[in-house]
Amino acid sequence: MFLWFAFAVFVACHLAAVGRAKWLYWLSKPAAILALVFITLTQTEAPGSYQWPITIALLLCVVGDLFLMWSRTRIGLGFFSLAHLCCCMAFWSEIGSPIVWWLPALFYAAGTLVYLLMLPNLHKMAWPGLLYTVSGVSMAWIASEVGLEAVTLVSGLASVAACLFLFSAFLFALEQFRGGFSHARSWVLLTYFSAQSLLTASVVVY
Template sequence: MLSWFAVCCSGLLHINAAYKGPRWQFYLFKPLTIAILIVIALMGGQESSYTYWIVAGLAFSLVGDVFLMLPKDRFIPGLLSFLVAHILYSVAFWQQFDGPMIWWLPSLIGAASVLIFLLLLPNLGQLLIPVGLYIAVIAQMAWGAGEFWMAEHSQMAAYAFGGALLFMLSDTVLAFDRFKGPFRTSVLLIMSTYFSAQGLITASVLFAH
């Protein structure tokens, strides 16, 4: 319980520093939040391939966080780091799926992803292909988590699916903030959904069987 309290405090300190400073607090607590989640997963999860895939995804997320926080723009390395993280999460989720495919789910997620891409399209410029690929990868990650939940309806699967959906929401707000223009509450929305997403995905490890 104390470890989850530490996650909440660290995440809130990062969000507060994004608006009010100091800068050292901003740079420290974002990667620290993910680092604590890695420790939670390693200490509380079973020794299984699912745990290792999720921990690897958290590790690449931490790297992506560092790239995106650097004063000089490192958007592409950050994007690639999170792309790898979503692929690792996808492997973890799809490995758990064993059942008939629910085809309306990818149709719904795919339609939402295409709509987001079309809204961003006029502002993407040379990043059209990287952003399009990223959207496709995170969409299939959410699809994998959704199929897992539809097949099993376990607490583990529910946490995984909830985390995947929140990750899509966080990245969508981030994309609109970057390509359409920032707005005051964007950091709060992006980071609260991001930390919640990573927290739920980490929690799924604790219920792995």
Template sequence: MTYLTFLAIYLLLSVAYLATMNRRPYPLSWLVKAAPVLLLAIFALGEADGTLRWLLVAALLFCAGGDIALEWDRDRLFVLGLALFLVGHLFYVASFLLEPAWAGRPVWVIPLVLLTAGLIARRLWPNLGKLRGPVVAYIIVIVAMACSAVLREGGSWLVIIGALTFMASDTLIALDKFHRPIPGAHYYIMISYYLAQALIVTGLLESL
């Protein structure tokens, strides 16, 4: 599959879910939601090599599992979905840090990530209740994911922007659920999520 063909199919699958979100739940909506990321996993399996291949595929599969859990029952399976995404982020961290580096990297991004995460955690804290532990653990891991993207030797800006966009998507989820409802939040969340995944995979593969 050429990159342009993959990108066109990925875009179509993403739009298919976005266009049908207001009809949920419907049969197999969980598969429609996860399909773009599953396509990324298939593409990565064919295009990546070595350790990166398996780390990247694992990250994408766990994220797809999180998609399925949250689509199946967002309330009852929220913690499961959170856990699956957390593991996915850990695989991303491992893939980014296969060749870590400080020299020449835009390390100024890291303090901004830490400051943003701290402000978000402070805003969410009063409303987290029993979910404080899982949510704080998730925040720590996604911050690690964003920071490790910065520290990847020879890393593309696409990977960094993708990681930050992923963090923004998850921030919208948290604010919508634990702070105050955001009109149209699910559309913003999914658009930024699909964009983030595509940017990360594209950035990782272009550096090979």
């Protein structure tokens, strides 16, 4: 419970520090995700095939966050793409029946449309953006596949987490490459932290 409380405190500090205390902004975001890492390491009975990919994904997100805050967007997106792929591994380990093929078709069609709409604004970010899109869509698809296969608390948390993670990525892209929108940074952060906390919760309740 202490680690969840610490996560909430770090999230609140990070949101409060946006545009104000730079040192707190830099410190609080990785600290929040590291609190979730410790939760996945200490508060679960999930099998290693699920626990470890999620834990590694969270650690990759910490590194990706630091590069994004350091304005090294291409490197940051690379680490987040790797985090998406780790989540894919975790979710894939939960699939035990044949794939429902209309689901990936739906996700990849939507992902392709969004990417093509963003493409004129990406410039040098076109290839990193493509990798980020493919990995993120794959993560959301496989998690949703697990959710369709077996309606459980774990699959529900994982599905919502993955879709929120992808939605946060979409909002981030709008903020970075399409001029942003009202309270963009707050929405990106809220969806991002919500996704990470639900992803962690899926490990805890396994």
